[in-house]
Amino acid sequence: MFDRLASPTRFAVFAQRAQGWAWAGALALIAAGLYFALFASPPDYQQGEAVRIMYVHVPAAWIMSLTFAVVLFYSFRFLWKGNELDDLMAASAAEVGAAFNGLTLVLGMIWGKPTWGVWWTWDARLTSTLVLFLIFIGYLALRAFVDDPQRRGQWSAAVGILGAINVPIVYMSVRWWRTLHQVQSSPSTVDWKYVLSLRANAFAFLFIMIYFIRRRYEAACLERAAEHAAQDAALGGPDHG
């Protein structure tokens, strides 16, 4: 099944069919996530009410990492097979990942102020997340400036792979260096109410991510089809060669 869905065309068909269920699931999870995060979860003994920011900050970071894994997969696939649809899928995921990356940074800053007393510090976790964000802003800028689709695909695949390789560095940064940012918690040492609030929001964000990538990919395919049609028209029809 995984191999079948690896094709962007088959994924698009699957996503189209799953869209209704995804919407219903997303709405239910968003409502559950908000309820658990804002009402059911007790305040933390150290962070107080600020712990509620974790329920959006951590899922945003998880979804950012997952989205960049999609970029990595489709970038490699594009370099391997040269199928333009893989490039469009990688680019769609990169834009969505950059949005979640920006959101992770903003939410981290809002959490940092009441917890650490500062909005920002040049800590390894924060700095590496900012570097990741800048790499993907560069990725999107690169795509806007390169006209040739083949060259655009190859260059952006290289930048996408470079950016995605940074994700494990971001994850391990709290263990490799002395940081103000705490190390990852384990569900086995955290009360179930906190775990449930985190997971409900993580799955809600997952559905939102799938929806965004699906729609962005659809737009990218239409943009590319329009470019092909315009080129064909300029050269006197599709059989010009």
Add this chain to the structure above:
Amino acid sequence: MADQNWAFVTAAYVAAWVVIIGYAIHVHRTLARARKAYQDATATRPEEVR
């Protein structure tokens, strides 16, 4: 202190939903523009529309 933390919590949830809804609007606009561009590009050669 607790009241102050609620202000940060509110700011975080507002920021999260502003980004998500804002990005959703961006995607819908991009899709609408792409559909129009595709229709315009293929409208001149109706025999090629599949």
